[in-house]
Amino acid sequence: MADKFKKISPYLLNFIGCSLVVSVIFYAIGVLILLDKPIEAPSADYSAPEITLLGDSHITIYTGDSYDDPGAISDTTVFASGQVDATRPGDYLVSYVTADSAGNIATASRVVTVLSRNTGVIYLTFDDGPSAYTAELLDVLAKYNVKATFFVTNAGSDEMIAREYNEGHAIGLHSCTHDYSYIYTSVDNFFSDLYCVQNRVKNITGYTSYLMRFPGGSSNLVSSRYDGGTRIMSTLVREVEARGFTYFDWNITSGDAGGTTSSDGVYRNVINQVYRDGKSVVLQHDIKSFSVAAVERIIQWGLANGFTFDKLSADSFTAHHGVNN
Numbered sequence: 001m002a003d004k005f006k007k008i009s010p011y012l013l014n015f016i017g018c019s020l021v022v023s024v025i026f027y028a029i030g031v032l033i034l035l036d037k038p039i040e041a042p043s044a045d046y047s048a049p050e051i052t053l054l055g056d057s058h059i060t061i062y063t064g065d066s067y068d069d070p071g072a073i074s075d076t077t078v079f080a081s082g083q084v085d086a087t088r089p090g091d092y093l094v095s096y097v098t099a100d101s102a103g104n105i106a107t108a109s110r111v112v113t114v115l116s117r118n119t120g121v122i123y124l125t126f127d128d129g130p131s132a133y134t135a136e137l138l139d140v141l142a143k144y145n146v147k148a149t150f151f152v153t154n155a156g157s158d159e160m161i162a163r164e165y166n167e168g169h170a171i172g173l174h175s176c177t178h179d180y181s182y183i184y185t186s187v188d189n190f191f192s193d194l195y196c197v198q199n200r201v202k203n204i205t206g207y208t209s210y211l212m213r214f215p216g217g218s219s220n221l222v223s224s225r226y227d228g229g230t231r232i233m234s235t236l237v238r239e240v241e242a243r244g245f246t247y248f249d250w251n252i253t254s255g256d257a258g259g260t261t262s263s264d265g266v267y268r269n270v271i272n273q274v275y276r277d278g279k280s281v282v283l284q285h286d287i288k289s290f291s292v293a294a295v296e297r298i299i300q301w302g303l304a305n306g307f308t309f310d311k312l313s314a315d316s317f318t319a320h321h322g323v324n325n
């Protein structure tokens with residue numbers, strides 16, 4: 001037996017072994033085919049493609065601005081619809097849609113608000129300075145390239161008046177003494193005080209200003225306490241003009257002379273009262289730190305809402321109050 005067995009070639013054994021393995025494999029394949037087991041289908045694609053809005057979902061522009069839609073992006077083509085008519089105020093909806101090869105869609109949209117452009121002009125005016133706060137105020141005005149008007153007195157540093165002038169602001173005259181009991185006692189007293197401040201400005205800047213604002217405004221009644229019943233304001237408004245001056249009152253009160261003691265209050269008083277499409281002469285005092293502190297927000301609000309800022313000049317709107325004495 002042992003001899004017989006040895007006669008079987010190892011090549012033959014290998015051949016038999018390999019044949020068995022191949023047979024098992026073919027058998028297994030056959031079983032699989034017979035069972036016809038379905039191959040699991042890939043899961044259905046129900047997920048929407050990504051779509052990303054470029055720019056804000058709410059954009060505000062003003063009539064007359066040009067509108068360039070920032071669009072939206074996706075891996076597949078994005079189609080936009082909706083027109084913005086920048087000449088007509090209103091809310092406009094711009095929609096974006098995209099679809100993938102499986103038919104899933106994605107949408108995005110934005111609202112574009114077209115606002116009427118305010119045509120209002122704001123004249124910021126500051127009385128009673130200069131003061132320790134004037135430098136800070138000038139810095140803010142310079143930051144936004146806004147020109148203002150300063151009705152100055154004999155107070156504060158010459159350097160600040162020089163800065164006001166050199167930085168392009170209007171220098172108006174208010175009073176040397178700001179003492180009602182002196183200036184409203186007589187026409188002579190009034191003009192001696194007015195020429196005093198005119199000379200101060202001229203000595204510092206070389207500029208002779210003929211822009212002025214009466215202490216207390218042209219409508220003041222305080223003058224009646226000191227004028228001996230002469231109704232001095234009626235004389236003064238004529239006389240300043242006869243001498244070549246232009247006087248200005250105001251039509252927006254910031255409240256910083258008494259009604260308000262906070263920057264928030266000054267800010268709200270101004271933005272709630274300014275004329276959207278008219279001329280606003282705002283009265284503030286640069287001797288009040290809280291009032292100066294409100295100026296940056298007032299400017300930011302005004303610029304964001306389409307207003308322009310300007311300084312007063314001899315041919316500007318004068319916001320005259322009318323004389324009561």
Ligand SMILES: [Zn+2]
Binds near residue numbers: 127128174178215216
């Ligand atoms: Zn004053």
